[in-house]
Amino acid sequence: MQQPSRLPLLESVLEAVNAGVIVVDAARRIVLWNKWMSRHSGCAAHKALGMDLFALMPELRGGRVEAAVTQALANNFSSLLSPTLNRAPFPLYSNPAAIARGERMQQGIAVTPLAFPAGQSEPHCLIQLNDVSMAAAREKLLREQTELLRMQTFSDGLTGVANRRAFDAALDRELRRAKRNGGMVSLLMIDIDHFKAYNDHYGHQQGDQCLIAVSGALQALLQRSVDMLARYGGEEFAAILPDNDPGQALQMAATLHERVLKLAIPHEHAAGPEKQVTVSVGVATLLPGQPATPAALIRAADGALYAAKRQGRNRIVAARQEDTAA
Numbered sequence: 001m002q003q004p005s006r007l008p009l010l011e012s013v014l015e016a017v018n019a020g021v022i023v024v025d026a027a028r029r030i031v032l033w034n035k036w037m038s039r040h041s042g043c044a045a046h047k048a049l050g051m052d053l054f055a056l057m058p059e060l061r062g063g064r065v066e067a068a069v070t071q072a073l074a075n076n077f078s079s080l081l082s083p084t085l086n087r088a089p090f091p092l093y094s095n096p097a098a099i100a101r102g103e104r105m106q107q108g109i110a111v112t113p114l115a116f117p118a119g120q121s122e123p124h125c126l127i128q129l130n131d132v133s134m135a136a137a138r139e140k141l142l143r144e145q146t147e148l149l150r151m152q153t154f155s156d157g158l159t160g161v162a163n164r165r166a167f168d169a170a171l172d173r174e175l176r177r178a179k180r181n182g183g184m185v186s187l188l189m190i191d192i193d194h195f196k197a198y199n200d201h202y203g204h205q206q207g208d209q210c211l212i213a214v215s216g217a218l219q220a221l222l223q224r225s226v227d228m229l230a231r232y233g234g235e236e237f238a239a240i241l242p243d244n245d246p247g248q249a250l251q252m253a254a255t256l257h258e259r260v261l262k263l264a265i266p267h268e269h270a271a272g273p274e275k276q277v278t279v280s281v282g283v284a285t286l287l288p289g290q291p292a293t294p295a296a297l298i299r300a301a302d303g304a305l306y307a308a309k310r311q312g313r314n315r316i317v318a319a320r321q322e323d324t325a326a
């Protein structure tokens, strides 16, 4: 049986394939521009053929696509352009709606020198393009979901500040760092006064709003990236202040205490004379070289908080330095 010519068959394949196919010659003139390219660029083959690729799409000049084409033609090197680094160098659109939105397709691009039998032809270069928009969108969604899960794992659902798990990890990390560098770590335990009475009087939902307002105010005051505010328990918050000495920690405790007062949240059974929500704060500091464990530092700050409660609430008490040591 006589074999039919393979050329028309190859041409049909090139036209039908679900990928962009461009071939340029040594002078970077387009010698092949398949249907996929026409459809997604809006430029028909009869217009593209014979043109310098970089005159047809000037924005490709000086970029990675031009560098890859030059490498292919001059040095016979292939290149794969990472879709992460080169999201959409060609002005290509997935569909008419995307054109209307001005939203380019994200592209996977391979640039390959075309092999001809030695000496038979000047070098040519094949550029293959794939629409990776869907894969990129899926990847973006996955990244967002991962970030959301990470946030949920380490943040408190009600207030959005760090949760106990994140607090434990951060305190451990900061104590290790302090030990390595001979640094300090201060810890504040902050507890809303008579919160049970607040809940009983105003209801649990308003209690939740109170927790959100107080944590938001505290969080806003912790400006350094190394500081961490966490919800330690029901109505108890903890602030880790790396590199803060006892004086600085007391100053920060006073600022936080004052800020909660300024919220002026009415509290019928308040600890202070103003009948508004107040906090008690316990402060402890690990000094350079002082042996300490997270448990010892928490115990010291908690003990100071307990003392503040005993002394009448709405106040700040610092732990004795020897109570901080492990």
Ligand SMILES: Nc1nc2c(ncn2[C@@H]2O[C@H](COP(=O)(O)OP(=O)(O)OP(=O)(O)O)[C@@H](O)[C@H]2O)c(=O)[nH]1
Pocket: 158, 191, 192, 193, 194, 195, 196, 197, 199, 203, 204, 205, 206, 207, 208, 211, 233, 234, 235, 309, 313
């Ligand atoms: N609304 C609300 N209340 C909470 C939440 N978590 C804990 N609580 C309440 O916080 C209250 C804490 O009460 P206590 O531990 O007796 O302390 P307190 O009434 O604040 O008294 P002092 O700390 O001694 O001033 C309890 O009534 C808990 O039900 C929460 O997520 N939302």
